[in-house]
Amino acid sequence: MSHYFIHFQPILTEDAVLKKAIIEESPQDVAELIAKMKGINLDEVSNLCLQYRNILKIDHLWECKSLTKLELNNNIIKKIEGLDCLINLTWLDLSFNNIEKIEGLESLRKLEVLNLSNNKIPVIENMDTLEKLTFFCFSNNLVGQLDNVLYLRTFKNLFTLNLLGNPVSEEDDYKLFIAAYFPNLNCLDYRYLNEKTKKEALIKYHYDLEKMKRDGLQMQQAAEAKQRQEAELQLHHDAFVEFLDGSYLFKDMFKDDPEADKLHYLPEVATLLHTFEHQMVELCVQLFEIGLAEHKRREAEVNSFFSGHSKAVPHYQLRASQILANFEQKHKERIEELQHLSEPELLKVKVTQCNDEIDLLCNNLMELDFQLVSQLEDIIKKLDTNISDMVVIFSETAQGTYPLLIYFFYCASTFAQCRDLEDDYNEKVREIAVATLEKVAKDKLEEDLPDDVRMLFTDKDTVMDALATGHDNHLLKINDRETQLVTRINTWKVTLIKGIQDTELKRSRMRISGIHRYMDYLREQLEELQ
Known part of the structure; x- marks a missing residue:
């Protein structure tokens, strides 16, 4: 051991x-x-x-x-x-x-x-x-x-x-x-x-094996369900509409707002709140569905770009290979001829001719690379234009600045409409609050309210401040979600195009560097014969 x-x-x-x-x-x-x-x-x-x-x-x-x-x-x-x-x-x-x-x-x-x-x-x-x-x-x-x-x-x-x-x-x-x-x-x-x-x-x-089998099946089903959920959430995130397929935004607006909770004890406010939530969710779901559809369009456009790219590059590679094969066959013959020459002056003339052929090869390959770069720049520019148009349409649809005629049936102003709903809701709640303050002041309030709610309506300034603070917070939540969507989709577009451009620039430099290295090798080969 x-x-x-x-x-x-x-x-x-x-x-x-x-x-x-x-x-x-x-x-x-x-x-x-x-x-x-x-x-x-x-x-x-x-x-x-x-x-x-x-x-x-x-x-x-x-x-x-x-x-x-x-x-x-x-x-x-x-x-x-x-x-x-x-x-x-x-x-x-x-x-x-x-x-x-x-x-x-x-x-x-x-x-x-x-x-x-x-x-x-x-x-x-x-x-x-x-x-x-x-x-x-x-x-x-x-x-x-x-x-x-x-x-x-x-x-x-x-x-x-x-x-x-x-x-x-x-x-x-x-x-x-x-x-x-x-x-x-x-x-x-x-x-x-x-x-x-x-x-x-x-x-x-x-019995132990049967139990293990059942437990294993349940674990597998749970894992698959979690995987599907994560994939779905990732899709929503990639479409920039995560958590817009329900009441997430609405609930986030009213989170951590104790004074608003007290106002909701008023029957009229509770009814308004229910209607407000229904309308907000409807707008968010419409934007969510538009977002998924737009994501598919963007994805198709990107796939189309890479399809065009995959056709352009092999075509260039084939033409470059043909040029090289034709040159190398003739170059081999020229080298063999040079190896058998003994007259210095004639050798010098022939080497000069070989160098001219190498220069011509270099020019042909560089011209071919320029053509490829130009072609790729055109399809990148087309991708940039198309993606930019899609991003603008979706962003402005979300913000409410896109022409109504085009997106009339597709929630043409989601976040703007959400703000309008909040303004309308706040105004109506304010009216109900003022009426309730008057009833409490005259001791004519018929509703059976908790003591802390009744106490709130003994001070008009406190009620008005609570309404103003709540309104500002609600609009802030809407604005933040709008900013998040617009910022992320524009960042994605810039990162996508820049990443493609940087990659193609790097590849072009590598091709040009490879051409120059090959030319140097050919010239060194000729120098050894002199």
């Missing part, structure tokens, strides 16, 4: 260690050949055995990208790390080490065999990405709860499991429990699970 090596000097998996291990594992004649080589290409190594080397830390494996099998057993490793680049690994042995936690395995999606036996790990966890796992050896660790073992049920391809030596393996009916909850398992603790054992396990845990 690993503790036998503690008296040795701990080492790391450095290049020298890796290469030494490769040489030692190779056949003798091959090893001798490798030893004489200047270096070993670690990227081509498929199997690596590093057992019994007193390794303390896993490191320097980023070059071993072709590795499929890695044996690090019987060392003094404390932490699973340094394996991120080993995306082709199918076999990993870390048994007989000092590991205390399962971690660092996220990138090993192809892993089929994992051996973590004889470590100090109390919990089976952090293996979600190992979907291809078929063999898991975890003997002589510290797992003490059967429920923790159920974590492995997600691995549908797991057919061999070894938990012997863990405290959990000492529990009553351990074998039947595993056989019941892992129906696809063929081998447990190095012993074959026969059909008799599996049937006995199913009978014993029938």
Whole structure:
């Protein structure tokens, strides 16, 4: 076991260690050949055995990208790390080490065999990405709860499991429990699970399995419902109309307004409030539906742009390839001719002609790139114009400044109408409040109101201040939501167009840089012949 090596000097998996291990594992004649080589290409190594080397830390494996099998057993490793680049690994042995936690395995999606036996790990966890796992050896660790073992049920391809030596393996009916909850398992603790054992396990845990199945189904349905809800909310957010498909804005207007709550005890105000809410919700829902429709239009326009883009670029690439292929064929012939020339003056003339051809190639490629840039600028400009028109129409529809003739049937002034509704509601409530103040002053109030409401109407200034404050707050909420919508949609438009322009500028610079590098290479090639 690993503790036998503690008296040795701990080492790391450095290049020298890796290469030494490769040489030692190779056949003798091959090893001798490798030893004489200047270096070993670690990227081509498929199997690596590093057992019994007193390794303390896993490191320097980023070059071993072709590795499929890695044996690090019987060392003094404390932490699973340094394996991120080993995306082709199918076999990993870390048994007989000092590991205390399962971690660092996220990138090993192809892993089929994992051996973590004889470590100090109390919990089976952090293996979600190992979907291809078929063999898991975890003997002589510290797992003490059967429920923790159920974590492995997600691995549908797991057919061999070894938990012997863990405290959990000492529990009553351990074998039947595993056989019941892992129906696809063929081998447990190095012993074959026969059909008799599996049937006995199913009978014993029938009700528990049914309950788990029901709970799992409910959890799945809840997760799917949550996912649908999140997707729907994301759609609303992308359309800039989140929380406009109901009474959210209306309720937000009256939130944290205790004086308004007192006014609502008046029967006439309660009726007004109900009508006000109905009208506000109707306006918001209309804007919400317009927003979703406009989002689809914008999305279609953006998709149309990228469709045009995807046609323009391949056409350019094809023409550039044809120009290069034609040039390279003739250039190769010219180079061969130059190689056979011995007269300096004639060679000089021919090299000048070759340089002229290179200049012509450069001009042709630059002209072709200019044409592509111009074409892309045109479709970007068209996208900018179309998206800007859509944004203006939707923003002004929401604000109430767009011509009524066009959006007459589509809530042509949502937030403006909301403000009108609030003004009308406030004016009517003010009239009711004044009448109520007069009744209270004359002691002619017939309504049975709570004491704090009745007390409110003994002071006219307090009532008027409450109404004014409430009115200002309500309009502020409407204005804030309007500003949020308009600001976000305009920011989205600017970010979209600028992002596309920046990307195309970067691509154009890369193409031009590539052209110049190729020209330099061709000219250097000619200089070597002189």
